[in-house]
Amino acid sequence: MIDIERHMRHALALAARGRGFVEPNPMVGAVVLDAAGRAVGEGWHQQFGGAHAEVFALAEAGERARGGTLIVTLEPCCHHGKTPPCTGAVLAAGIARVVAAMADPFPKVAGGGLVLLRAAGVQVECGVCEADARELNAPYLKLLHAGKPWVHAKWAMTLDGKLATRTGDSKWISSEESRARVHELRGRVDAILVGRGTVLADDPLLTARPAGARVAARVVVSASGALPERCQLRATAREVPVIVYTDNPDRLVGWAADGAELVTLSEPITVEGVLNDLGARRFTNVLVEGGAGMLGALLDARAADEFHVFVAPKVVGGASAPSPVDGRGAELMRDALALARATSEPCGPDVYVRGFSG
Numbered sequence: 001m002i003d004i005e006r007h008m009r010h011a012l013a014l015a016a017r018g019r020g021f022v023e024p025n026p027m028v029g030a031v032v033l034d035a036a037g038r039a040v041g042e043g044w045h046q047q048f049g050g051a052h053a054e055v056f057a058l059a060e061a062g063e064r065a066r067g068g069t070l071i072v073t074l075e076p077c078c079h080h081g082k083t084p085p086c087t088g089a090v091l092a093a094g095i096a097r098v099v100a101a102m103a104d105p106f107p108k109v110a111g112g113g114l115v116l117l118r119a120a121g122v123q124v125e126c127g128v129c130e131a132d133a134r135e136l137n138a139p140y141l142k143l144l145h146a147g148k149p150w151v152h153a154k155w156a157m158t159l160d161g162k163l164a165t166r167t168g169d170s171k172w173i174s175s176e177e178s179r180a181r182v183h184e185l186r187g188r189v190d191a192i193l194v195g196r197g198t199v200l201a202d203d204p205l206l207t208a209r210p211a212g213a214r215v216a217a218r219v220v221v222s223a224s225g226a227l228p229e230r231c232q233l234r235a236t237a238r239e240v241p242v243i244v245y246t247d248n249p250d251r252l253v254g255w256a257a258d259g260a261e262l263v264t265l266s267e268p269i270t271v272e273g274v275l276n277d278l279g280a281r282r283f284t285n286v287l288v289e290g291g292a293g294m295l296g297a298l299l300d301a302r303a304a305d306e307f308h309v310f311v312a313p314k315v316v317g318g319a320s321a322p323s324p325v326d327g328r329g330a331e332l333m334r335d336a337l338a339l340a341r342a343t344s345e346p347c348g349p350d351v352y353v354r355g356f357s358g
């Protein structure tokens with residue numbers, strides 16, 4: 001008896017290796033079993049524009065795929081995109097059975113790959129480990145369905161819930177280990193976003209160090225356009241993209257001259273408007289790093305999907321020291337955003353809390 005679920009879990013783990021490299025494509029992993037049920041090939045989608053998972057797995061299996069089973073985390077594609085359709089490769093390899101974790105909602109596929117395989121006489125099943133597959137590709141699915149990127153909200157705070165001292169000093173709240181985690185995150189997202197206040201207070205560079213799978217655009221939201229004449233973002237705008245969302249581009253002519261892209265929307269700047277525009281650029285993951293005003297606007301709009309919070313065992317005190325999330329906030333405790341699937345783990349001396357909005 002073949003343990004399909006075990007192989008599917010392995011295929012999901014393979015798929016995850018593509019994180020940061022494949023977006024805006026989905027992460028996909030595949031395992032090929034021969035007719036006797038032995039694993040003879042595996043692969044994953046490694047790079048945007050590159051070969052799909054099935055192609056790698058079938059190539060490794062070669063002739064042993066004939067009469068065998070393909071286990072794949074997403075329905076094989078049936079259209080000519082950047083590469084030929086995978087359904088053709090599956091049929092050419094003589095695969096007898098295909099087990100997919102989920103159908104691909106991508107409009108040019110949308111169940112068509114499974115229909116085509118069935119019509120060609122392949123035994124097709126769909127839905128094995130589907131919840132895990134959906135969670136793995138939640139950012140891909142959100143961009144496809146909502147036209148907006150998956151939003152990661154990140155902050156570091158002290159034990160007494162402060163984002164900085166009363167003088168605005170915030171370097172550093174969290175430990176080196178926590179900051180390394182943040183740099184890992186930065187290295188796999190499409191954009192890192194902050195509000196104007198953070199540019200003024202911290203003069204951040206907002207790059208991943210060391211570099212990760214992709215280079216994120218640095219995004220600043222400032223309706224007023226009152227950004228500094230000199231700062232690291234502006235000075236490096238030709239090296240790593242800087243996008244400024246503003247209602248007052250006239251105040252930012254110097255930023256544009258130095259290479260920043262100024263974006264005005266048809267309506268005054270809102271979180272919703274910014275996310276729609278980032279989605280139109282096919283950004284799959286956006287990391288919002290603060291500050292309190294920006295995170296407050298984000299949470300009031302219920303627009304964050306995933307949370308990464310680092311709590312450092314330090315106490316700074318001070319009635320005027322900022323806390324991580326401003327905005328309007330909840331009126332009653334029962335209105336608080338309760339994170340789903342929240343986990344916590346030590347990160348150096350800090351605690352790293354991760355969770356989801358739903």
Ligand SMILES: NC(=O)c1ccc[n+]([C@@H]2O[C@H](COP(=O)([O-])OP(=O)(O)OC[C@H]3O[C@@H](n4cnc5c(N)ncnc54)[C@H](OP(=O)(O)O)[C@@H]3O)[C@@H](O)[C@H]2O)c1
Binds near residue numbers: 194292
């Ligand atoms: N510990 C951490 O993890 C961390 C991370 C980042 C920052 N910080 C700290 O956070 C503090 C800065 O926080 P902050 O609240 O002063 O500044 P902020 O949130 O970085 O920026 C606020 C500004 O962002 C713009 N903005 C935000 N939401 C908007 C919206 N919905 N529509 C239009 N514009 C919007 C506005 O700019 P305009 O006024 O131009 O419209 C607003 O004044 C600093 O002390 C910094 O050190 C800490």
